[in-house]
Amino acid sequence: MRQAVQLARRGAGWVKTNPLVGAVLVYRxxxxxxxxxxxxxxxxxxxxxxxxxxxRYPKRIVQHATLxxxxxxxxxxxxTPACTPWLxxxxxxxxxxxxxxxxxxxxxxxxxxxxxxxxxxxxxxAQTDCDYLxxxxxxxxxxxMPFVLGKVGMSIDGKISAPKHQRYxxxxxxxxxxxxxxxxxDSLIVGVNTIVHDNxxxxxxxxLHRLSHPIKIILxxxxxxxxxxxxxxxxxxxxxxxxxSRQRKTAFIKKGADILELPVDPTGGxxxxxxMDMQRLLQELGRRNITSVIIEGGANVFTTxxxxxxxxxxxxxxxxxxxxATRLPFTYALDQVVQLTSVQVEQLDDNILVxxxxxxxxxxxx
Amino acid sequence: MRQAVQLARRGAGWVKTNPLVGAVLVYRxxxxxxxxxxxxxxxxxxxxxxxxxxxRYPKRIVQHATLxxxxxxxxxxxxTPACTPWLxxxxxxxxxxxxxxxxxxxxxxxxxxxxxxxxxxxxxxAQTDCDYLxxxxxxxxxxxMPFVLGKVGMSIDGKISAPKHQRYxxxxxxxxxxxxxxxxxDSLIVGVNTIVHDNxxxxxxxxLHRLSHPIKIILxxxxxxxxxxxxxxxxxxxxxxxxxSRQRKTAFIKKGADILELPVDPTGGxxxxxxMDMQRLLQELGRRNITSVIIEGGANVFTTxxxxxxxxxxxxxxxxxxxxATRLPFTYALDQVVQLTSVQVEQLDDNILVxxxxxxxxxxxx
Numbered sequence: 001m002r003q004a005v006q007l008a009r010r011g012a013g014w015v016k017t018n019p020l021v022g023a024v025l026v027y028r029x030x031x032x033x034x035x036x037x038x039x040x041x042x043x044x045x046x047x048x049x050x051x052x053x054x055x056r057y058p059k060r061i062v063q064h065a066t067l068x069x070x071x072x073x074x075x076x077x078x079x080t081p082a083c084t085p086w087l088x089x090x091x092x093x094x095x096x097x098x099x100x101x102x103x104x105x106x107x108x109x110x111x112x113x114x115x116x117x118x119x120x121x122x123x124x125x126a127q128t129d130c131d132y133l134x135x136x137x138x139x140x141x142x143x144x145m146p147f148v149l150g151k152v153g154m155s156i157d158g159k160i161s162a163p164k165h166q167r168y169x170x171x172x173x174x175x176x177x178x179x180x181x182x183x184x185x186d187s188l189i190v191g192v193n194t195i196v197h198d199n200x201x202x203x204x205x206x207x208l209h210r211l212s213h214p215i216k217i218i219l220x221x222x223x224x225x226x227x228x229x230x231x232x233x234x235x236x237x238x239x240x241x242x243x244x245s246r247q248r249k250t251a252f253i254k255k256g257a258d259i260l261e262l263p264v265d266p267t268g269g270x271x272x273x274x275x276m277d278m279q280r281l282l283q284e285l286g287r288r289n290i291t292s293v294i295i296e297g298g299a300n301v302f303t304t305x306x307x308x309x310x311x312x313x314x315x316x317x318x319x320x321x322x323x324x325a326t327r328l329p330f331t332y333a334l335d336q337v338v339q340l341t342s343v344q345v346e347q348l349d350d351n352i353l354v355x356x357x358x359x360x361x362x363x364x365x366x
Numbered sequence: 367m368r369q370a371v372q373l374a375r376r377g378a379g380w381v382k383t384n385p386l387v388g389a390v391l392v393y394r395x396x397x398x399x400x401x402x403x404x405x406x407x408x409x410x411x412x413x414x415x416x417x418x419x420x421x422r423y424p425k426r427i428v429q430h431a432t433l434x435x436x437x438x439x440x441x442x443x444x445x446t447p448a449c450t451p452w453l454x455x456x457x458x459x460x461x462x463x464x465x466x467x468x469x470x471x472x473x474x475x476x477x478x479x480x481x482x483x484x485x486x487x488x489x490x491x492a493q494t495d496c497d498y499l500x501x502x503x504x505x506x507x508x509x510x511m512p513f514v515l516g517k518v519g520m521s522i523d524g525k526i527s528a529p530k531h532q533r534y535x536x537x538x539x540x541x542x543x544x545x546x547x548x549x550x551x552d553s554l555i556v557g558v559n560t561i562v563h564d565n566x567x568x569x570x571x572x573x574l575h576r577l578s579h580p581i582k583i584i585l586x587x588x589x590x591x592x593x594x595x596x597x598x599x600x601x602x603x604x605x606x607x608x609x610x611s612r613q614r615k616t617a618f619i620k621k622g623a624d625i626l627e628l629p630v631d632p633t634g635g636x637x638x639x640x641x642m643d644m645q646r647l648l649q650e651l652g653r654r655n656i657t658s659v660i661i662e663g664g665a666n667v668f669t670t671x672x673x674x675x676x677x678x679x680x681x682x683x684x685x686x687x688x689x690x691a692t693r694l695p696f697t698y699a700l701d702q703v704v705q706l707t708s709v710q711v712e713q714l715d716d717n718i719l720v721x722x723x724x725x726x727x728x729x730x731x732x
Contacts, residue, residue, distance in 0.1 A: 156682060156706070156720060157696050158524035163703050306688070314688075316522060320709045320722055322672070322680075324700025330523050334690030337529050340522070343686045345718050347711045352720060354522060356686055 001098055001126040004070045007036040008045065008133050012184035013204075013212025016040035017289050019071055019137035023049040027065035032057055041079040045069060050090055063091040070098040070130040072123065073110045084110045088117045097123035098130025102138035136185070136292035139312060145286040146293045150302060150311040150358070151181060152330055156318050159327035160297060173348035174317040179206045181294055181315065182214050187237075187285065188294040191301040192220035195229050202231045202296075215290065217260075219301060221276060223248035232257055239281060260284060278308045303332045309360040314340060318352045337361045367464055367492040370436045373402040374411065374499050378550035379570075379578025382406035383655050385437055385503035389415040393431035398423055407445040411435060416456055429457040436464040436496040438489065439476045450476045454483045463489040464496025468504035502551070502658035505678060511652040512659045516668060516677040516724070517547060518696055522684050525693035526663060539714035540683040545572045547660055547681065548580050553603075553651065554660040557667040558586035561595050568597045568662075581656065583626075585667060587642060589614035598623055605647060626650060644674045669698045675726040680706060684718045703727045 001024075008022030015037055023045040025033040033056070035048025043051070046069045053062045073083035073095075087095065095114055100107050100123055114121045131138070136147035153170040154160045162169045170178070182188065182204040194200065195218060202216045216236045218225055223244045225232065234256030240249070242261045249259050262276040262284075285293060295305055305311050340356030347353075367390075374388030381403055389411040391399040399422070401414025409417070412435045419428045439449040439461075453461065461480055466489055467473050480487045497504070502513035519536040520526045528535045536544070548554065548570040556568065561584060568582045582602045584591055589610045591598065600622030606615070608627045615625050628642040628650075651659060661671055671677050706722030713719075 154523075156524070158522070303690070306690075318720075320706035320720065322697065322700065322704040322706075324669070324672075324697045325695055326699045329691055331688065331690045333692045334688065338688040340686035340688075340716075343713075343716045343718075345711060345713045347709075350706075350709045352709075352711050352718070354684075354686065354718060 001068050001070070001096065002129070003031070003034070004045075004068050004098070005126065005129045005133060007034055008070050009184075011037045011039070012180075014039040014210065016186075017137075017140065017291055019134040021045040021069065021071045021133075023067060023069040025049045025053050025062070025065045025067055027057075027061055032061070032065055043080055044074065044083050045071075046073055046083050047080070047086065050087065050092065054090075059091070063093060065092075066094045066096060067092055068096045068098075068125075070126075070133055072097050072099065072101045072106070072108070073114075074101075075106060075109050075113060084113050088114065088119065092119065094120045095122075096125050097121065098126055099134060100124075102134060103141045135313070140286060140291035143286070145282040146186065146290050148282070148293055148295060148305065148310055148312045149181065149185065150295045150305065150314045150316075151178060152297065152302070152314065152316045153178070154316065154318055154330050155321045155323040155327070156352075157322045157324065158330045159323040160299065160330050161323075161328035163323060163327070169319050169321075170317045171319065171349055171351045174319075174351040174353065176206070177315075177317070177348065177353060179204050183208070183212050185214055185292040185294045186290045187215040187217055187292070188296050189217045189219060189301065190231075190296045191298050192218060192224050193300065194296070194298045195220075195225050195231060199230055214294065217285070217293070219276070223252065225252075227251055227255060239276065241276060278304055278310055282310060297330075299328055299330060299332055302330060303334065306331060306338055306358075307335050309336075309358075311338075311358050313357050314338075314355060316354045317348075318354065320350050320352070367434050367436070367462065368495070369397070369400070370411075370434050370464070371492065371495045371499060373400055374436050375550075377403045377405070378546075380405040380576065382552075383503075383506065383657055385500040387411040387435065387437045387499075389433060389435040391415045391419050391428070391431045391433055393423075393427055398427070398431055409446055410440065410449050411437075412439055412449050413446070413452060416453065416458065420456075425457070429459060431458075432460045432462060433458055434462045434464075434491075436492075436499055438463050438465065438467045438472070438474070439480075440467075441472060441475050441479060450479050454480065454485065458485065460486040461488075462491050463487065464492055465500055466490075468500060469507045501679070506652060506657035509652070511648040512552065512656050514648070514659055514661060514671065514676055514678045515547065515551065516661045516671065516680045517544060518663065518668070518680065518682045519544070520682065520684055520696050521687045521689040521693070522718075523688050523690065524696045525689040526665065526696050527689075527694035529689065529693070535685050535687075536683045537685065537715055537717045540685075540717040540719065542572070543681075543683070543714065543719065545570050549574065549578050551580055551658040551660045552656045553581040553583055553658070554662050555583045555585060555667065556597075556662045557664050558584060558590050559666065560662070560664050561586075561591050561597060565596055580660065583651070583659070585642070589618065591618075593617055593621060605642065607642060644670060644676055648676060663696075665694055665696060665698055668696060669700065672697060672704055672724075673701050675702075675724075677704075677724050679723050680704075680721060682720045683714070684720065686716050686718070 004022035004024045008020040011020050022036045033049045033053035035045045037045045075084045139147035203213050219239050221241045223240050236257040238252050239260045339359040343356040370388035370390045374386040377386050388402040399415045399419035401411045403411045441450045505513035569579050585605050587607045602623040604618050605626045705725040709722040
């Protein structure tokens with residue numbers, strides 16, 4: 001199953017609103033075929049594994065192999081015909097499943113169908129890893145809002161602006177992981193200040209032959225972003241107030257960017273980012289089939305999203321340096337303590353990655 | 367050698383100005399005896415190991431065993447007779463050494479003596495671990511100032527004051543490590559604000575049968591510390607300005623505390639802690655045979671010591687929580703970036719310990 005999880009990741013960036021899925025076929029302790037869902041509309045992982053085995057082994061061997069698949073097979077014809085009846089028709093006898101389908105309409109359906117057809121089915125194997133693989137799909141399919149990951153690159157004392165002599169806070173190993181996230185996620189959000197100060201490209205830079213670039217979403221209530229910014233192109237969405245200058249809107253549209261207008265939230269103060277409604281933004285992104293988004297900062301954006309309890313998971317990259325109070329902090333004042341759960345720590349050379357799910361406590365901070 | 371390092375740690379808190387040392391005697395791949403330096407004035411590790419072997423094995427076997435010792439043996443008679451000639455007299459044939467003696471007068475002296483006497487000597491084995499064991503001794507013996515460890519207990523965004531509903535920021539596993547440090551180190555330093563706000567005991571709380579409590583050093587220019595504070599007793603040193611109230615000084619002396627008066631540093635602003643001279647404080651502590659000190663905060667004290675480039679190593683305990691800008695930061699404005707080197711990361715349940723040596727860069731921060 002661990003190998004199936006690894007395989008599933010190869011689809012990162014290409015499955016759109018589908019989940020990442022990997023499959024492995026094992027006969028007498030030997031892997032005889034593998035498959036993963038490689039692109040939206042393409043064949044599913046379990047089908048690819050079984051088909052690949054059938055090309056190389058007698059049908060009898062394939063039928064007596066055990067199919068490991070990270071996600072419960074589908075039961076409906078979609079872009080491709082349903083996998084569940086197809087597996088039964090192929091005469092597969094045993095299926096080991098990681099996660100059940102998070103779609104409430106599908107949850108457990110395939111497991112029951114396979115069992116009724118006489119197959120031996122085990123589910124919940126390596127479930128933590130398999131669930132992690134589909135966390136974005138799960139959020140989107142159940143809430144129609146994207147999964148939100150807060151990516152913070154900071155010093156060990158929580159500062160996100162580098163000292164003058166330094167270009168990046170994070171080291172190359174950490175930056176590599178950031179680009180892996182951008183490959184995997186549909187979109188990213190930054191505030192206008194980040195564009196103005198750093199003029200980043202916000203693209204995926206990895207030595208892969210299939211690069212997937214995230215949609216760049218820039219929060220900019222008054223459209224202050226310079227038109228010459230590197231990030232502005234046809235994969236950019238400018239999020240602004242309805243009342244922002246029509247002339248500026250037209251100028252961005254001419255550069256190929258999309259404009260997403262938000263009403264000003266009447267509740268006011270908590271929403272630092274130009275008082276725009278972040279829940280509304282996430283609903284709008286979900287409606288556009290964006291299943292996942294990385295929040296890349298800066299402090300205004302992090303504070304707004306945290307105070308809206310809108311970040312699902314944090315990836316905090318820490319450089320082993322102390323900058324002190326003159327550098328920009330990761331957040332401003334928060335309404336509530338954020339606790340991280342299921343914390344994982346990785347050492348990336350001399351940088352540290354701490355990741356965990358965000359849990360918003362009901363205690364006020366002071 | 368790894369086992370010798372473990373053994374050496376058992377002496378933590380009891381060897382005073384001596385280094386921690388462990389020794390293991392190995393005969394044909396089997397450990398036949400072990401020893402460590404258990405208390406100031408007591409026998410040295412290598413002597414204890416060899417003597418213990420001689421009580422149980424024929425002399426011939428002991429002589430043909432290999433002696434592993436974390437630190438180069440001594441060459442001078444001190445509280446105990448010198449180990450080097452004694453080992454030669456016992457007929458030991460092979461010695462494996464971790465660190466050479468950091469005392470410039472002794473460095474390499476025993477290695478040369480043993481070799482001249484015909485013993486086979488290897489040094490520098492597991493040297494990183496062995497050097498780490500004697501880092502306090504090394505600093506004190508070469509500079510006559512204590513080794514300074516900055517212990518920070520903070521949220522992941524660098525805040526050291528807990529939200530109201532919480533007593534401790536760190537979890538029990540992290541607190542256990544703090545008490546291990548207190549067992550190992552001669553003294554600790556806190557600022558008056560920590561005493562006033564938290565009224566801590568500052569003792570070592572471990573389930574050991576030999577507890578060693580650090581000397582409590584309280585930085586308090588005007589002696590504002592309440593006399594009823596839990597930390598005030600005969601193991602406390604109050605550090606104040608020469609000009610502090612004579613009446614207050616007398617009151618603390620009556621409680622058993624010691625008074626250490628410092629002149630006000632004329633250079634002024636950088637030294638937040640009542641403008642007292644921290645280099646002078648460290649020299650004074652070294653003169654009192656204090657080889658090691660833990661800086662336990664708060665923000666004033668950390669900032670002062672960092673801006674004086676006076677912290678040698680950091681232990682940063684992080685709780686997986688984000689508190690935001692309303693809580694007290696770990697430091698105020700710093701003159702320079704602190705880089706941590708030889709970074710080690712440990713996960714302590716859901717807390718994270720990051721430790722490393724402090725390197726003060728020559729770049730200014732902004």
